[in-house]
Amino acid sequence: MTALPHKSASMDSQHLLSDEELDEYLREDPDEFVGAVYHSRKMQIMRYLKSVTRGILSADELADVFQETMLSLIRLCKKAVDPKNSMRLVWDVAKKRAIDGRRKKLKLSSRVLSNQEVLEANALADLDGASFGIRWKYADPAEKAELDACLIDVISSLPERQRIISQLFFEMYEELRERDKYRPLADALSRITGKHEDVVTVKSSLQAAMGRIRSELRRRGFKLITEHTR
């Protein structure tokens, strides 16, 4: 057995174990694997959970999801798991727990794994009618990636009501887009607030949220999809 990096050393120095070293842990000492992941990668995992939950959870709620992730890993490591690419296993578990946490916060019942191809095809079709369509289609991929990283931060900065409504909207996007009705959005918000939410007000809040997202992106210099062209 290859000597594993000394556990206490990794605890003391927050030494970032390589993926290969973590594979080694999982293969040789699965019982210690989760501890090694925790001491070496907890910051990265927490940031990933924040990313998948899109900044809608409080710090305590995020800690709950982190705990659920670690518990799931402990349970998984008691079974025979493939030690190759052990971090893939960690990300997979973390993503599932984070999506569960996100939908729980939004009081949406089941985990819905949307179809990437359909959603991206919709976006492409919508771009055909937009003034910035061509500009976006041929934009530098790095600039598009910048949007991914920036959006969570922008949405997190919205007032709470707008933040929840916009997150619900994007979580239910396929359904709302297809039906072009906002009643399901108002109903979903009612489940969170515990009172009747009328469509007019919810739609207004959503428009206000979209306006803020757009202007905040513009303020941060992200002009690809925030400026109309003639």
Place this chain on the structure above:
Amino acid sequence: MNKKSDERAFESIVAASLRRVDWEDAPDPTALPELNESEMSVLEALGIDFIERLKAGDTESFVDESSEIHVDDTEAVKRELAFSLDRSVEVDDELKVELERKEQELIERRKRQDEKNDSGA
């Protein structure tokens, strides 16, 4: 090409962008959001023996159940409604029904109030 098309495309792009992280097998470490102060504190507070405690069955929620989220910010709702009315919300069939219902409620309420005033006079 009009404003509505731009808004729809904007929403579509944002939806796809937000969902992308759900589809990726592994995150790009350079694109992960930073933790704020309270998130850092709660992570640090888990302590060095966190995994050992979990293995021993010592788990409890970090969330104070009494601190439910409050999104019923009446003033904020009023401001948003005023904002949207100023900008002339596009009235589709669904909104039209909702507005008519509200108008009817208002008429009924006024009628009841008038009747009450009449009987009290």
